[in-house]
Amino acid sequence: MKLNDRGLLIVISGPSGVGKGTVRKALFEMKNHNLTYSVSMTTRKIRPGEKDGKDYYFVSREEFERKIEEGKFLEHAEFVGNYYGTPLDKVDALLDQGKEVVLEIEVDGALQVKKKMPDCVMIFLVPPGKQALYDRLRGRGTESEEVIEQRIQKANREFKKAKLYDYIVVNDEVMNAADRIMAIIRAEHAKTERSIHKYMELIGEEEE
Amino acid sequence: MKLNDRGLLIVISGPSGVGKGTVRKALFEMKNHNLTYSVSMTTRKIRPGEKDGKDYYFVSREEFERKIEEGKFLEHAEFVGNYYGTPLDKVDALLDQGKEVVLEIEVDGALQVKKKMPDCVMIFLVPPGKQALYDRLRGRGTESEEVIEQRIQKANREFKKAKLYDYIVVNDEVMNAADRIMAIIRAEHAKTERSIHKYMELIGEEEE
Numbered sequence: 001m002k003l004n005d006r007g008l009l010i011v012i013s014g015p016s017g018v019g020k021g022t023v024r025k026a027l028f029e030m031k032n033h034n035l036t037y038s039v040s041m042t043t044r045k046i047r048p049g050e051k052d053g054k055d056y057y058f059v060s061r062e063e064f065e066r067k068i069e070e071g072k073f074l075e076h077a078e079f080v081g082n083y084y085g086t087p088l089d090k091v092d093a094l095l096d097q098g099k100e101v102v103l104e105i106e107v108d109g110a111l112q113v114k115k116k117m118p119d120c121v122m123i124f125l126v127p128p129g130k131q132a133l134y135d136r137l138r139g140r141g142t143e144s145e146e147v148i149e150q151r152i153q154k155a156n157r158e159f160k161k162a163k164l165y166d167y168i169v170v171n172d173e174v175m176n177a178a179d180r181i182m183a184i185i186r187a188e189h190a191k192t193e194r195s196i197h198k199y200m201e202l203i204g205e206e207e208e
Numbered sequence: 209m210k211l212n213d214r215g216l217l218i219v220i221s222g223p224s225g226v227g228k229g230t231v232r233k234a235l236f237e238m239k240n241h242n243l244t245y246s247v248s249m250t251t252r253k254i255r256p257g258e259k260d261g262k263d264y265y266f267v268s269r270e271e272f273e274r275k276i277e278e279g280k281f282l283e284h285a286e287f288v289g290n291y292y293g294t295p296l297d298k299v300d301a302l303l304d305q306g307k308e309v310v311l312e313i314e315v316d317g318a319l320q321v322k323k324k325m326p327d328c329v330m331i332f333l334v335p336p337g338k339q340a341l342y343d344r345l346r347g348r349g350t351e352s353e354e355v356i357e358q359r360i361q362k363a364n365r366e367f368k369k370a371k372l373y374d375y376i377v378v379n380d381e382v383m384n385a386a387d388r389i390m391a392i393i394r395a396e397h398a399k400t401e402r403s404i405h406k407y408m409e410l411i412g413e414e415e416e
Contacts, residue, residue, distance in 0.1 A: 001384070126410075162404060165400055168400055184395040188395070190391075192376055200370075202336070203334075
């Protein structure tokens with residue numbers, strides 16, 4: 001029996017190259033999970049085969065900018081001339097349905113989310129060492145030395161943001177990291193601040 | 209890879225009759241755990257077959273009272289004329305060895321522990337409903353109506369202490385409760401305040 005029925009907003013972040021996507025994928029492949037994605041909104045053109053509301057919500061630049069002003073995004077960013085953002089109302093609706101909404105997101109975006117929804121669960125994924133990350137950033141092998149150097153500088157700045165998160169999870173083995181995140185989700189549901197309300201109902205007491 | 213090497217002090221408490229002992233037993237029967245008990249200290253006489261340092265540390269009343277004054281107990285209580293207590297130094301030594309020390313303890317004792325060691329993990333075990341607990345308290349069948357009534361009154365007072373704990377875990381099924389406690393232990397090790405120090409070492413940065 002779970003005392004907290006509302007889903008959790010799980011923010012998985014960490015320095016560039018740490019393997020956020022791989023860990024997120026492993027999470028969704030686990031058994032008995034109740035995880036879901038939130039579909040992002042974008043101003044980029046819809047591509048053949050994409051569906052509005054499935055791949056993205058496709059909107060005009062004007063509409064996106066109006067939504068920014070109205071505070072309708074959990075986070076948003078501009079990338080090669082297009083906006084991308086996570087609509088707050090869509091996430092809220094999923095949480096109300098009891099779904100755990102997983103956002104896999106860059107450090108800057110994650111900190112925006114924390115401000116908008118402070119009871120989200122902030123997880124900082126880290127490599128088992130700096131060198132492991134540098135090797136990964138180099139290993140992609142398709143970029144120039146200059147681009148790689150910029151990425152390393154960026155990762156070095158991002159490393160220092162760990163203290164702003166609730167949890168630090170080492171991505172030494174993908175399944176270890178995914179298991180630990182699942183444990184965090186279970187534990188967070190049992191946290192007193194999330195469960196006291198239903199508990200008081202259960203025992204028929206008014207909260208003081 | 210775990211970023212926090214020190215063990216956790218896990219305090220399992222809850223209203224009388226909730227089944228703390230059964231859940232604790234189920235925890236210790238799980239695979240791959242790193243849990244341990246702390247041996248209590250008492251002033252009661254050693255019984256045939258008991259071993260000092262295994263069943264209890266047996267000490268004189270004078271010694272126990274001196275230790276109370278010196279603040280050497282995580283918690284202590286008097287019960288039918290004898291003292292019982294949890295020696296702080298023994299628990300500390302086990303935590304330093306990386307063991308998770310499990311204390312299964314009454315509500316009053318648990319709150320003493322929290323004061324002495326604020327970074328302990330306080331888990332409040334609750335029944336799936338008040339009636340379930342009343343039935344259990346009655347079900348033992350060996351006590352008079354008056355004694356049962358006293359127990360129910362005590363449980364009713366204890367129910368209200370939930371908000372002083374970190375987690376509320378429903379004991380609907382013993383294995384569910386034990387699984388959830390295991391998840392809490394894994395999650396607590398990943399908490400930023402417990403893991404930031406080793407993380408900063410790992411990436412070779414000074415803490416700011």
